[in-house]
Amino acid sequence: MKVPDNTKISQNRRGFLKYTSVAGAGALTALSGCVGGFSGDGTASSLTVSSFGGAFKEILEAELYEPFEEETGISIESQAQGGTAEIIPRIRSAVENGNAPVDVLTVPVPGVLRGLNSDLWMTHEESEFENLEFISDDLMKYDDDGNLVGIGSQAWLINLVHNTEETDNGPTSWTSLWDSTYEDQMAMMTPPVTGYMPDIAAAIHFDGADSLQSESDIRDVFEKLSEVTPQAQMWYTNEANFQSSLENGETPMGMLYNDITLVLQDQGAPVESTFVDEGSVLGSGRWVSPRTSENGTAITQFIDYASRPAVQDRVSRNLYTVPTIEEQHSELDAETYQRVAGPGLDSAIVPNFDMYVERQEFINQLWNELIIDS
Amino acid sequence: MAHEAQTEPATDSGRLPPIKYLVVSYPAIALVTLFAVPLLLLFVFSFFRNISGGYLRYVVTAENYVRFLQEPLYLDRLVFSLRIAAVTTLGSLVLGYPLAYRLATTDSSLLRRAVMVLVVSSLWLTFIIRGYAWAVLLRSNGLFPILAAELGLTDAPVSLVPGYWALVVSMVYVFLPFMVLTLYTSIKNVDHELREAARNLGAGPITTFRHVTLPLTKDGIISGSLLVFVLSMGVYVLPRILGNPPQWTLAVVIGNQVTVESNVPFGATLSIILMLVVVALIAVTVRLAGVDTFGVSATEEGEQG
Structure with a gap:
């Protein structure tokens, strides 16, 4: 098993997020409407993905984005994002103008709900994914019409x-x-x-x-x-x-x-x-996408990749977050699972x-x- | 050059060319763009309605102002902000006046420059760094609590962070340079021969100070105090670093309305109220004191004085 090497990483994950929020939000605004490569059929050559800053971003880049790039050839532009109160208004502004400052975000549940209230999120067909069956049902988010809008990213x-x-x-x-x-x-x-x-x-x-x-x-x-x-x-x-x-x-x-x-x-x-x-x-994040993003196919590929049990386990080993897959699908050893999830999500x-x-x-x-x- | 200027005729109608209008109107454009428009937007937003869990609705309503009046919490925060601004102003004045007086009256230019650089240099650091520096100094393992324990003032080092006095100390430290610089200019402008004349007439140092220096620096004291008071009313970072929620100023509550609660209309309302209170206080002070403060005078005499 890979030994976590978190000592090199800022001890303050979400705290770092707060201080990078201005820069992150600025970057989001600057990138509004100019998200990378797009072939015209939804199959992008690049995706812009934003997540919490600090260790979150660093570990996701190493354990999720880079392996995804190697496997698919789709490059990821990684960004740090601000808190919900900062990012939702900016996404709303971009969406109203027909832009998509990012293709995929990981947003805590209250942010997902606020985005739903403003009709910001892209809806997905479950049949387009292969790995959603592994994700805990409680960590999927649907709109009022039953359309899938958010998939558990981390807990x-x-x-x-x-x-x-x-x-x-x-x-x-x-x-x-x-x-x-x-x-x-x-x-x-x-x-x-x-x-x-x-x-x-x-x-x-x-x-x-x-x-x-x-x-x-x-x-x-x-x-x-x-x-x-x-x-x-x-x-x-x-x-x-x-x-x-x-x-x-x-x-x-x-x-x-x-x-x-x-x-x-x-x-x-x-x-x-x-x-x-x-x-x-229990707190948790969801992968969501602005409905104005034109990279739907690549977004589906990315979220599907992130939902693989092996990928979820790999991220959890390094980030110490709880995998969003059902416990029976996780291959984390009992000691590691106990360390990151304790008695499990059902007890939370x-x-x-x-x-x-x-x-x-x-x-x-x-x-x-x-x-x-x- | 004057000849060239004369050879550039005004238009036939005697008006300036359009480009010159632009140059002449630049200050007005800057004022309108940078101050009037944002202020107007703030005012307009304060009448919109916040939608919980959503965004805002563009309807004109006074409910945000009603909420301010109905919920004691916000008036309480306004009063707290006024109180801590007053304490900070008093602290800055008590510490700043002797320092400014010494600087203005010393014959040593080296001492004056050295202390001035020391005073001004603290302004080069951001509030955040200065706030965290005080957090370190005022923790139980920090310099001041240990010193207090060593001197027998406390039985053991007691942490002051987070707490009221940590906030007061840090605010006085942060705003002291503004007081010192304002007072220094005022004291420096007092004709030193007046002090000498008072002494020659038999007045002691205290009498000279009370009857000569202090009255002649009244404008400086009021200007410096108003400056520190106004700045203190808007303090946001320090209460967040060094205070607990009971030490949150109205500025922190405003920040939370926008960045945490996504309630821009109510945040705008609180901002407008805070601004009106500050402006009213300045106006009343200027009127009562009859002094020239920030270039705003209450009377003609004030302008001349």
Whole structure:
């Protein structure tokens, strides 16, 4: 098995993304309407693919794009992209003008939903693909008419992590967020569409997703959620802020992506990632394409290639993300699979993504009141 | 050259050639393009409606302004922004005045240049770098908490990051050069013979300062304070690096509306409100103080003074 060599890679994957977002978005805009080679029949000689920046981009280039280029002869122009709030408006603007700044993107689910609301995405025929059967059904996205628009690209889990030099036994349950034993010790994620803490509160103290259906129920969940604020020493948007505090023990524990924590471990940091008793929080990305791209055939080829079990496994070994294929199709050894996916996707808390998109303003208002008044 | 100019006739009707209109109107074009149009767009967007999970709807509505008035959160952030801007201004003034006074009155040009370079050089670094530098210095293993513990001020090094005082310290550091440079010019313009005359008449240093230097530098104090206050009201990066959500200024909330919540109309509304508050404060200060500030004077006397 190939030994992961993540020590050369920036320890801050999504944090890097934030800082490269301006450059990435600028590049997207600059490239609007001038995406590379196109033969006229949808079979492009090149594709522009964008993903999260930092290690994500570096590893995808090495483990996905380059092998794809070798096999198909289609060259990939790789780009780093900004966050959902930045990229969706730019894609929308390009699509409205008939352009396609990129051919394929990997976008978190809320971004896919926002794009669907604005009719941005290309639809696909499942029959055009050979490897979709391996992808977990939960990681496929269809529009209201049942057309396929998004295919699972990567998945990631939000775990509880701790500094092993500060505490031998870190928290293992989400209930620790409400436990005054940990007062002023934990790092928590903001905004809500990143850390999905309302879903955690609903899963632990209410009836899960069913408790997030009405505004009244959501208010109840937020009221319970307000009890976590005394435990928060830090609210972070950029992982880099927590990573450094976690490493030096300043903030001894908190919520963090499992894949990033594993990279920190590889770099020798005294940190431990714990798959949470009640289920870690599952986030995931989808391959989507602007409907104005004219490289449909090559896009299908690319996504199909990325959906092969061997390719998914290869990316997971290096990126530590969870493969989007069903577990039985993965050839990762048990130890590696346990390391990246813990008890598996079925045990994870799947956020109520629709709520964060359809009730965006309401949720953010409650959230801001919660954390600012904390 | 003057002869050449004279030989270039105006048009028959006595008007300038079109190209000269372009040259003459350049400042107006730049002002309109770079300031008026974006401001107008901001104002117009503030009346659009945000669609949750979608984009915005081009309908004219005042609901964003109503939301600002109805939700205490935003008024609370505005008040917090005013408060921390006031504290920053006060801190900058208290630290900046003695420094500017010493620089303006020293006979050593070497000292003056050295300190000036030191003060100005901090402006060469971006807010982000300066913010993270303070984050390192104010952590429990940073210089200042360790120093405080060594001096017995605290039992053990206590991290100030993220927190209110970390934000105040960093803001004073970042905006101090603006205060010093403004005050330096003001103090430098005070005729030193007036101070000497006061001393010759028996006034001590404190009396001379209170009755001569301070009144004559009033304009500088108000200009510097307004400059620092206005800049502090718009601070965005430092609260994000050194503060927790309770230390978020209205500027951070505005940024989040656009970059996180994709709510451009409400972000525009908050921006307009913030701008109006700042402009109103400047106007009131200028009116009450009767001083020439930023080239805007309240009275004719102010302009002459």
